[in-house]
Amino acid sequence: VPTDWHLIPFLQTHFFLCISGDVAPFFKTEPGLPQIHLEGNRLVLTCLAEGSWPLEFKWLHNDSEITSYSSEYKYIIPALQRADAGFYQCIVRNRMGALLQRRSQVQVACMSERGKTVTEGQAAVLNFPHILSHPRPQVTWFRDGHKIIPSSRIAITLENQLVILGVSLMDAGGYYVQAVNEKNGENKTSPFIHLSVTRASSPSDSAAPAMVIRPHNTSVVAGSSEATLECVANARPLERLSVTWKRNGIKITSGISSFGRRLTITNPTSADVGMYFCEAKLRESTEEPARAKAFLSILEPPYFTAEPQNVILAEVEKDVDILCQAMGVPIPTLVWYKDSVPLSRLENPRYKVLLSGGLRIHALRPQDAGIFQCFASNQAGEIHTYTYLDVTNIKPTFIQPPEDTTVTEGMTAVLTCEVSGAPRPAISWKKGEQILASGSVQIPRFVLLESGGLQITPVFLQDAGNYTCCAANSEGALNAFVMLTVWNRTSIVRPPEDSTVIKGTTATLRCEATHDPRISIRYLWKKDSAVINPSSSSRITVEKDGTLLISQTWSGDIGDYTCEVISSGGNNSRAARLEVIELPHSPQNLVATLNSSYSRSVVLSWVRPFDGNSPVLYYVVELSENNSPWKVHLSNLDPKMTGVTVSGLTPARTYQFRVCAVNQVGKGRYSTETSRLMLPEEPPSAPPKNIVASGRTNQSIMVQWQPPPESEHNGVLHGYILRYRLAGLPGEYQYKNITSAEINYCLVKDLIIWTQYEIQVASYNGAGLGAFSRPVTEYTLQGVPTAPPQNVQVEAVNSTTIQFFWNPPPQQFINGINQGYKLLAWPVDAPESVTVVTIAPDFHGVHSGCITNLKKFTSYYTSVLCFTTPGDGPRSPPQLLRTLEDKPGAVGHLSFTEILDTSLKVSWQEPVEKNGIITGYQISWEVYGRNESRLARSLSNSTLEYKITGLSSLTTYTIEVAAVTAQGSGWVTSSTISSGVPPELPGAPTNLVISNISPRSATLQFRPGYDGKTSISKWIVEGQVGVLGDEEEWVTLHEVENEPDAQMLEVPNLTPYTHYRFRMRQVNVVGPSPLSQPSRVIQTLQAPPDVAPGSVTVRTASETSLWLRWVPLPDTQYNGNPESVGYRIRAWRVDLPAPALLKVLPDRLARECTLEELQEWTEYELQVQAFNAIGAGPWSEAVRGRTRESVPSAPPENVSAEAVSSTQILLTWAAVPESEQNGLILGYKVCNWKPKSQTVRGNHTQSVLLSGLRKFVLYELQVLAFTRIGDGVPSSPAVTERTKDDAPGPPVRMVFPEVRLTSVRIVWQPPEEPNGIILGYQVAYRLASSSPNKFTTVEVGSTVRQFTATDLSPESAYIFRTSAKTRQGWGEPLEATVITTEKRERPAPPRQVMTPQADVSSRSLVLTWVPGSDGSSPIRYFTVQVRELPHGDWQTYSSSISHEATSCLIESLNPFTSYKLRVKATNDIGDSDFSAETEAVTTLQDVPDEPPSSVLVTPHTTSSVLVQWQPPRMESVNGLLLGYRIYYRELDYDTGAGTESKTIQNPSALRAELTRNSSALTTYELTQLKKYKRYEVLMTAYNVIGESPTSTPVEVFVGEAAPALAPQNIQVHSLSASQLELTWDPPPADSQNGNIQGYKIYYWENGVLLLQFNLCAILSAPSAPSFLAFSEITCTTLNVSWGEPTAANGVLQGYRVVYEPLAPVQGVSKVVTVDIKGNWQRWLKVRDLTKGVTYLFRVQARTIAYGPELQANITAGPAEGEGEGEILVTKSSSGLTLQWTEGDSGEKPTTGYIIEARPSDEGLWDMFVKDIPRSATSYTVGLDKLRQGVTYEFRVVAVNEFGYGEPSVPSVAVSAQTEAPFYEEWWFLLVMALSSLILILLVVFALVLHGQSKKYKNCNGGKAPSLSPPRPSPGGLHYSDEDICNKYNGAVLTEGLGLNEKPLEVSESEVTDSDYEDELPKHSFVNHYMSDPTYYNSWKRQQKGVKQHPASYRYEECTAGEAEPYFQTVITTQSSGGVYTPTGQPAPGSRTPVTGFSSFV
Secondary structure (H helix, E strand, C coil): CCCCHHHHHHHHCCCCCCCCCCCCCEECCCCCCCEEEECCCCEEEECCEECCCCCEEEEEECCEECCCCECCCEEEECCCCHHHCEEEEEEEEECCEEEECCCEEEEEECCCCCCCCCCCCCEEEECCCCCCCCCCCEEEEEECCEECCCCCCEEECCCCCEEEECCCHHHCEEEEEEEECCCCCCEEECCCEEECCCCCCCCCCCEEEEEEECCCCEEEECCCCEEEEECEEEEECHHHEEEEEEECCEEECCCEECCCCEEEEECCCHHHCEEEEEEEEECCCCCCCEEEEEEEEEEEEEEEEECCCCEEEEECCCCEEECCEEEEECCCEEEEEECCEEHHHHCCCCEEECCCCCEEECCCCHHHCEEEEEEEEECCEEEEEEEEEEEECEEEEEEECCCCEEEECCCCEEECCEEEEECCCEEEEEECCEEEECCCCEECCEEECCCCCEEECCCCHHHCEEEEEEEEECCEEEEEEEEEEEECCCEEEECCCCEEEECCCCEEECCEEECCCCCCEEEEEEECCEECCHHHCCCEEECCCCCEEECCCCHHHCEEEEEEEEECCCCEEEEEEEEEECCCCCCEEEEEEECCCCCCCEEEEEECCCCCCCCCCEEEEEEEECCCCCEEEEEEECCCCCEEEECCCCCCCEEEEEEEEECCCCECCCCCCCCCEECCCCCCCCCCEEEEEEEEECCEEEEEEECCCHHHCCCCEEEEEEEEEECCCCCCCEEEEECCCCCCEEEECCCCCCCEEEEEEEEEECCEECCCCCCEEEECCCCCCCCCCEEEEEEECCCCCEEEEEECCCHHHCCCCCCEEEEEEEECCCCCCCEEEEECCCCCCCEEEEECCCCCCCEEEEEEEEEECCEEEEECCCEEEECCCCCCCCCEEEEEECCCCCCEEEEEECCCCCCCCCCEEEEEEEECCCHHHCEEEEEECCCCEEEECCCCCCCEEEEEEEEEECCEECCCEEEEEECCCCCCCCCCCEEEEEECCCCCCEEEEEECCCCCCECCCEEEEEEEECCCCCCCCCEEEEEEECCCCCCEEEECCCCCCCEEEEEEEEECCCCECCCCCCCCCEECCCCCCCCCCEEEEEEECCCCCEEEEEECCCHHHCCCCHHHCEEEEEEEECCCCCCCEEEEECCCCCCEEEECCCCCCCEEEEEEEEECCCCECCCCCCEEEECCCCCCCCCCEEEEEEECCCCCEEEEEECCCHHHHCCCCCEEEEECCCCCCEEEECCCCCEEEECCCCCCCEEEEEEEEECCCCECCCCCCCEEEECCCCCCCCCEEEEEEEECCCCEEEEEECCCCCCCCCCEEEEEEEECCCCCCCCEEEEEECCCCEEEECCCCCCCEEEEEEEEEECCEECCCEEEEEECCCCCCCCCCCEEEECCHHHCCCCCEEEEEECCCCCCCCCCEEEEEEEECCCCCEEEEEEEEECCCCEEEECCCCCCCEEEEEEEEECCCCECCCCCCCCCEECCCCCCCCCCEEEEEEEEECCEEEEEEECCCHHHCCCCCCEEEEEEEEEEECCCCCCCCEECCCCCCEEEEECCCCCCCCEEEECCCCCCEEEEEEEEEECCCCECCCCCCEEEEECCCCCCCCCEEEEEEEEECCEEEEEEECCCHHHCCCCCCEEEEEEECCEEEEEEECCCCCCCCCCCCCCEEEECCCCCCEEEEECCCCCCCCCCCEEEEEEEECCCECCECCCEEEEEECCCCCEEEECCCCCCCEEEEEEEEECCCECCCEEEEEECCCCCCCCCCCCEEEECCCEEEEECCCCCCCCCCCCEEEEEEEECCCCCCEEEEEEEECCCCEEEEEHHHCCCCCEEEEEEEEEECCEECCCCCCCCCEECCCCCCHHHCHHHHHHHHHHHHHHHHHHHHHHHHHCCCCCCCCCCCCCCCCCCCCCCCCCCEEEEECCCCCEECCEECCCCCCCCCCCEEECCCCCCCCECCCCCCCCCHHHHHHHCCCHHHHHCCCCCCCCCCCCCCCCCCCCCCCCCCCCEEECCCCCCCEEECCCCCCCCCCCCCCCCCCCCC
16 A cells, blocks of 8 residues: 555645646756766756646657656666767656657767878878867877977967978977866877978978968857957968958957967957958068958847747637747747657648748647647757647547456556547546545556556555546546456566586476466476477476476586466566586696706696586696605696696606696596606705714714605615714814615714714715715713823821822813812721712812811821713822821720728720820829819820829829820829728619600709719610510610719610610729619600601503602601601602602502503603601602603594595694604504505604595594504594595396397396496497497486386397496496397306315405306306305305306405305396305415414513413414514613603514414513513514514513522521520522512511512503402392403402492491402402492402502392291201291292391301292201300391392390200319319429429420411401491400401401401302301301311410410511511410511511
8 A cells, every 4th residue: 555645635635536627747947058977977867847647758869769758757877978978858748748848968078089190291280180079178289298389380270280380301200189178187199190291392482371271150159258260371481471360351450369370259249240351471572362261150049939828728620820930040940849749740631830930720629639839949049839739628538448457466557548528638546435646646656647547556466446537627527447356476486596517417497486376377498598398308307396407417408598487467587597517528648758957847738628618727737656646746727727847856756647627516537647757866955864973982972863854865875974073173074884775873983082073974875975964063972081180299287187289180181071089098007998088170270178087197098080970080199198196085994903091003004096106194183172282293105004192091082194195185084082992883873864855865864873982984874775674675875974973964866756764874993883773664756757768769660650669667767656657759750840749658668659640651750758747758869760652642633534536535634742642653544444454654754645445435534643552542533535426337237037029127236336426327228230339228317227128129139238327427338138038047057166276365266167058048147155164154255246257256265264165147037056066175374463462571580571471363363373473672761851762772673483382382481681671572473474463562671580599697696585686698699689678587486487578570550350240239248249350460469349338327437448369369248238328349459559440339238028027946956947937029029048147256147048949938057057155146038039138037046055064064164173273283383393484385285386487378358447436336346356367467447347268269159158067167257265177377376285376577677687686575375466478678
C-alpha cells in the first residue's frame, strides 16, 4: 500500500471526482546560454514544468529521441563524452497535450589535433592543427623549444595560424604549437612541423605586396562587445610594408593593432554595418597596392509581433486560426508543433500554415485538442509561443471499454480506459472509495496514463480487486469497472552460476524457480543461444527442478548457458558461463645441457605445452641426483618461460631433470626425463668440520674431525691433509696425509712439550685439495719440570723454623704451568718423615718460604722442587741444617730419698725434650710460702741428683729443678716435701660433683684427698664411656699437671650424647692415689655430626636415576639420638643453575640411595650429609655422575607431508627439542606407511621422500627420533596425506554369467588399484574377426557393475574390454574373449602344479601350472590357495590372477616354513575343482627377526660380568638358531660441560661368539674386562644366513664384587670377665674386589665369625609388580598376592606391602608396612582388618631401591547374605563337634562353608577350616589339632559366588585341655617342687665349697654344640606401624613377646597382626592353609618356652637346663684390620632378639 495515501483527504477537499479541471503543461524555466562542461564529468539536464498529472517527459539530442516518455524530468549523463556535445530539447506532456522546450546547447571542453605542412615561399603559413576545443584554446607557438613572440615579421592569426613573412633560410627548423584549454586545464602539443626553406631560383630585392591572410565577412549578434577583422600581407622589403584600413573611402585610425593587421570595432551597432577595406603597399614604391575587403553585419534575435491566446475554445467542425508572426535580422523562420510533434510529420491536410505565419485548422475535430507551439529562429537565436486548443460540446464516451486484466506480481499492470469527448474528459481512478490517480491526485506506484488508463508499477498481491474509471467533462460523466487479478511472479531463485569444472567430471548448473501454483512452468536451456535438447545426448540431463547436469564434461561443453523459465506468470532467464579445464599436458622436447659458463649449473629448455584451458600458473622442475628420489628443485617458474638455468648443483654427481606445468586443476604430467648428466668433479668446496684437538700426551695431540658436508664433497673423497706448526710463529707447516676418507682422526706425535700448535685439516678428492679449515690451537700436555730451582739457600730462623730462598728454574725447563714449589725437610735419622710445605709461585724476584713446627735443635736435610700439574720436578741438592737451640723441657721423674731432719736427696732424669745441649741444672729450695728463704745451686750437666743439707726439721719445703741450655733455664719441675717426714701415697679424692655439662665437656668438682705429705703433681680423670657397669672398662679421659691446689677440673674432648661415669686419682712424687668412688652417670648433650659420610661414590643406575653410595657414620660419631640420625642427599645439574634436588633418608644405617626422576643423559653433582635432631653435619665432597643415555622423550616437531606424485610423499620435520633428545640422535624413523618403518640416518637430514606408495591412498604418517638406546616417541597426532590420483588399474574378475546367441551380460568388479575416485566405466566390444580399432563403446556410471550387449552375431567370438576412469583419464583396459554360444561348462582344474626349487627363497616362491580345458568358455582368472604345514588351514592368496598366467609369485611367506599350494580356474560358468596339491615345499632360512630379549648384565667379579637373556621367539628365528653373539665395548664418559659429553674412544666393539651348543644358553660370563670401566653390551642371535638386529644396549660398571677371601689372622684376647679383644688383617688386596666398606662381626658363646663386605653395582630399581589380586576376603582377613615385576632391573631383594584404611577407623588411621625378603614369596595373609572398611594396598618390589608402587582398593567383607545361625560346640574325648543352621544365601546360592577360630592367646579371628560342602551342618575337630591350655571360639561363614558372607555369632569359649593324669595334679606338682628345691640347695652348697661357679651352661648338657654361622633368614619380614599407639585390638604389646625364628624384624613402635609362612609351599596357597593342621604352629607367635620343631637357622631360648646362644652383630670403625671388643653381655636366661644384618659401617 503506498505510504503517502494519507494525503488523499487533503486532496479531496480541493478537487472533486469526475470534474473537469485539467491544466496543460507549461515550462517554469527556459534554457540559457550554451553550457561548457569538462569531459568525464557528470551532467544533469532538468526540465522544470507544471500542469495536470500525469506529466511525462522525453528528451531529444540534435533532434533525435534519446528517451521515451516517463515521469523522470531529469536527463543524466554519468560521464560526459565529446559525442554528447550538441543541442538538447525537453518535451513534456499530459492528457492535455505535449510541449517542446527551446534547445539548450551543451559543449564539451576538449581538444584534438590535426597535422598540416608548410611550403617554401615568400610567406610561410603554418596552420594550427584542427583541435576540437571548447572554449577556444590559448595557443603558443614554439621553434626548437623557444617561444615565438609575434613581431612585424611574424604574426599569429585569429585562427591561430603562424605566419612568417619574408621567409629566409634562417627560418628553417622545427615548429610546434601548444594549446591549453583554460576550462579544464588540458594541454596538447602538436607534432613537429618542419619548415624547410629553399633558395629562390631568381632572387630579387623587391616584391609587390600580396595578401597572405584575407579578411572574412563577419557577422556579430547585436549587443556583442567587439568585432575583429584581420588582414596579413607580404612584400619585399618587409620593413617598408604598411597596412591600412578604410570604410567608405575614409582611413580608419582607431582600433588598429598587431602592426596594422587587425581592426577591432568595439560594441558594434547597426551604424557599423558596412564594407571594410584592407590595403597593403610598399612605401617609396610604385608597386600597385594589394587590397582586400570584408563585410561586417549585425544580427538581431527574433521577436514576436503577433502571438496566440493562451487558451482557444472552439466548437467541433469549426475552422480555427492561430496567430504567430515574428521579426528579426535576418527574417526568422516559423515552425509549428502540435503536442511537440512537427506538423510536417503529422501530414494532416486540415492543418495549413498561412503566409503570415499563422496556422489554420479546418473542420475542427475532438482529436485536434492539444497544445500548438510556434517556433521562430534565425542565426541570432530562437523563441517560441504556444496555445492550448480546447474542443467543446461532446460528452465523454468510451472508445475502448475497460477489460479485466491478469498480471504477474512485480510486473506493470495497465488498466485501459480510452475516452473521447469535447472538452477532453478528465479521468480519475479509484479502488473502493479511495482515489488512486487523477489530474490532481498522484500516489506512488499508481500512474494516470495519457491515454486515460491506470498503470500500476510494480503490482503487489494486495492490489488485486475491482477498480473504477471515471471520465467527466463539462458535457457529462461516465464510469466503468474493471477486475485486476494478480498472480505470483515466476522467478528464478537459484540461478546458474559461472562455474569451472574439471574435464571428465559432472557439471551442475542449477535453475530453481518459484511460481504461482495456478500456473505451470517450463524450463528451456540454451547453449550459446542454441536450444539444448537433452534427449540428443545421454550426457545431458535436465532435472525436474530445472538443474542441468552434464556428465563426462569435455572442451566441447565450454560456453554460455542460459536457463529460461517460461510460464503464464512471467518468464525469467539467467545465464552463466561454463568452463571445462583439465590438467596441462607435459612439456615437450625437454633438453638439458651443461652450462659452459658455470660448471655447477645446467640449462633446461622445453616447448610450451597445451594449458588445459586453464592458464599455466607456473612450472615445476624436479631433479634426481645420483638416482635418488625425485625432489622439487624449482617450484614456481614463470609460466612465460620455456627455459631456465638450474643452479646450486653439486659437482661430480649425475642429474636427471623433468618438468611439469601446473594450472588451476593441478600438476600435469611430467615431461620425459632428460638423459643423465654428470657434472665435472671439483675440489671439495668446504673444509672438514668440527675440528677438535686435544693434548694426548706431553708430546702428542689427537686431532679429530668430521667430513665436510656431503653436499660439499664435489666428488669422492680420497683422504685428508693435516698440517700444523707452532702457533704464533711464521714457521713452515708440517704435513700429514691421511689416505683414507674413512679415517677422521690423526695422532700427531713427536711434538714439543707444553707447546701450542696451530692445526688445520683439508679434504681432497680426484680433482684436488679443498679448503683448509680454520686453524685450531692446542697445547701438548704439561710435563714435569726437568730442572730444580736455582740458588737455593736455607737458614734456621729459630728452634722450629727454617727459611728458604731460591730462584725459579729456567722457564724452558718448567714444561708447563708453574703450579708452585714444595719445601722439603726431613730429619737425618728419619728420612721417611718428610715435612712438605707448598708455596704458590711468585713471578717477581727471589722466592722465599718457611717450614715451621719442626723439632728443636734437630738436624734436617732440606731441598726445594718445582711442580706442575702432571707432577714434581727434581729436587734441589739436599742441604744439611740444624734448627736453633731453645730452652729445654721439664726434667723427668723428680723424686726424694734419704729424707732426714736436716737433709734429703733429690733425684731426677734428663729432660725428654732437651732442645739443645744441656749445660747444667738449676736446683732451688725454700720454706713453703717464704720466698725470702730461697736458696739455689747450679749443677753440671752430668749431675742428676743433689743432696740438700741445712734444712730445718719438720719443715715443709718447696723444691724446684730445671735443666739449662745456652738459651736459658727450661721448664721448672717442683714439689713440696717435709723434712724429717717421708712422703706417702696420696689419698683418693672424694665428693665428685659434675656440673656445666655440654656436648663436649663437663666440669668436675671434688674434694682433694690426703696429699701424702707432699704436693700433688698430677690429677688423673678416668671414665666409663657409653657402656657403664662395675665390670666395664675405665679409660683415662684427662690429666692435669702442676696444679697441686686444684678443686675443680674441666673434662674436655668428650663425645656428644654419650653416657659417662667419672672417677679420679691424684699423684704425688711417691705415686698415684687409690681411685675415688665413681660419680653419678651423666649424658653429654647432643651436637650436630662432625664429619660427612665417607667414600661417596655414584654410579649410573638407569636413564633417569643415579645410585649413590657412602659409608655411614659410626655410632660414635652420631653426636645425638641414633633414632634421629639420617642422611640428606642433594643433587643438581652441572649445566643449569636449577635448584638442587633434596632427598632425606631417616635411616641411620642407610648406605645407599637411588635418586629417581632425573633427566636423561644429564650430568649431576651430588653430596651427602648426616644429620640428627640438633642439626646437620658438613656436606661431603661433591661427586659427579651422569644418567644413562635414553630414548628421546619428545617427537620431532613441525611434521608435515606433501604429496608430490601419485606414488610419492615428501615428509619433512624439525629436530627434537634439545632438552628432550636424551642422547645423541642417530636418525629418524617414519612409521605407519609400510609394514616396516623407513630409517633416515643422521640428525641433520630432516626430510624423506616416501616412494613406492599406492596411488590415491590416504596415509597416516608419524616420525620418531632414535638414539643408540632405542626409538623415541612418535609424533602425534599422525599427519595424514593422500597420494595424488592417477589413471586407474584395470577392473578385475570380469565374467560373463549370461551368454546367449545374440546377447552377453558382462559383470566386473572395481579395480584393485582405483588410484582415485572412479568416475565411470567404459565397455568396448567388437567381433574378434573385425578391425582391431572398430569397437562399440558404451560408457556407464561409477556405480554400475554390469552391462548387457545385445544384437550380437550368434556363434561368434567377441573381444570385450572394460576400463575405469578417474579424473586423470581412462585406465588400462581388461580384455576378455567370449563366444556367443549356449554350449558351455565349468573348466577343468589346472595340471602339473609345481613349485620349482630354484625359485624358492626365504619369503617367496613361484607356483607354476598348466591350464586345463576351458569348457568352451574362456577362463577369466585363477585362484591360488596356500596352506602352512603341519596344521594350517587353506588360505586364499589371490583370486584375481590373470587368465593368461601360468605362474604366480607367492610372497609374504614365513622363512624356513613348509607349505602346500593348489590352484583352480574360473570361467563364466563357475569354478573348476582345485588342482592336486603340490609337494610340500620349505622356504629357505632368513636372518632372525628379533634379538634375544630381557638382556641383563650384572657384575660377577672385578673383571667379569654375567650376561643373562631370554631366547628370541621361535617364530622369529627364521631357521635353525646356531647361537648368539655378544658385542661389548668400553665406554669413556667425558664429564665436561659440553652438550655431547659422551665420547666413545673405541668405536670398534669386541665380540664374544657363542656357537657350540650355544643356542640353548641363557647365561654367559664375559671375562678379562678392565676394572673400574663402564661397558656397553649388545646381543644378537644368528643362524646360517646372518645375524638378527641388535638388542637394546645395556651398560654395566665393572670393578666391584663381593670380597673373595675372608679377613686374615683373626685373633681373640680376653680383656676382662665380660670383654674380648679381636684383631685381624684385611684380606689380600687382589681378593678385595673393590674398596672395603667395613667388617661384620658375628659372635655367640662358642665362636666368632668375621665377614667383610663392599658394594657391587646393581642396575636400577625394578618396575611395578605385574598384578595385584585379593582372595578369601572375610570381615577381618584376606589374602593379597602380586606378580613379579616385568622388568626386574637387577636381583629382586624383596617386596614391601603397605596398607591403610581410606578413612580413619575409630579416629585412628593406621598405616601398616610389611617388608618381605626374597623373591619367592609373592603373597601375604592380612588378619587385622575392620569389617566394611575400604583399604588401600600398595606393593613395591626392591633391588637396589624400591620401584614404583602398584596399588588397589579392597573392602573387607562380607558379601551379600545373612550370617549363619548360632553355632553349637560339643566336646568329646577325641575332639570338638561344631553344629550350625543354614542362613540366607543372598542373590546366589550357597556353595560351601568355612570355619574361623580365635585362640585365646592371640585374640584374632583366622580361617581354621575351609571347603566344607554346602550340605554339611556340622564339623568335628580333633583335639590334637589344637594347642593345649588354649581356649577357642568358633564361628561359621557361608560362601557363594560373590564371596564370604556375614559370620555367625561366635560360639562359647571351649578349652582344648584333655583329662589331666595324676602327675599333673596340683598336690603332686607341689611335692615335686619342694623336693627339687631341697636338692638344688644341696648342689649349690657343694659348689660353693669347691669354689666353682659357672654363669652359663650349655643347652646340651655341657657339650659344645656345633652351630653353623648365623645367616639372615631367606624370607624375612619387617613390620612397622605409622601410628603411635601401643595398644591394638585390646592386646598390650610388650618387649617379652617374641618369635621363634629370626624372620621377623619388629619395629620399636608396634607389632602388626599380619604374618606369613616361612617355607616355600610345594602346593597351592589355599590348600596349604586348610590341609596342614600344623600350619598355625609354623608361623604364629609362640609362648615363651614352647619348643618348636627343628628348623634351619633357628635360634631358641634356653631355660632351666638349656642355655640359649646369644648373638649380636656389631661393627668396628676400621676397614683395614683392627680390634673389636664386644660389650654388654646379657644375664643368663635373658631374652634378646637377634639383630640380623641391619648394622653396617
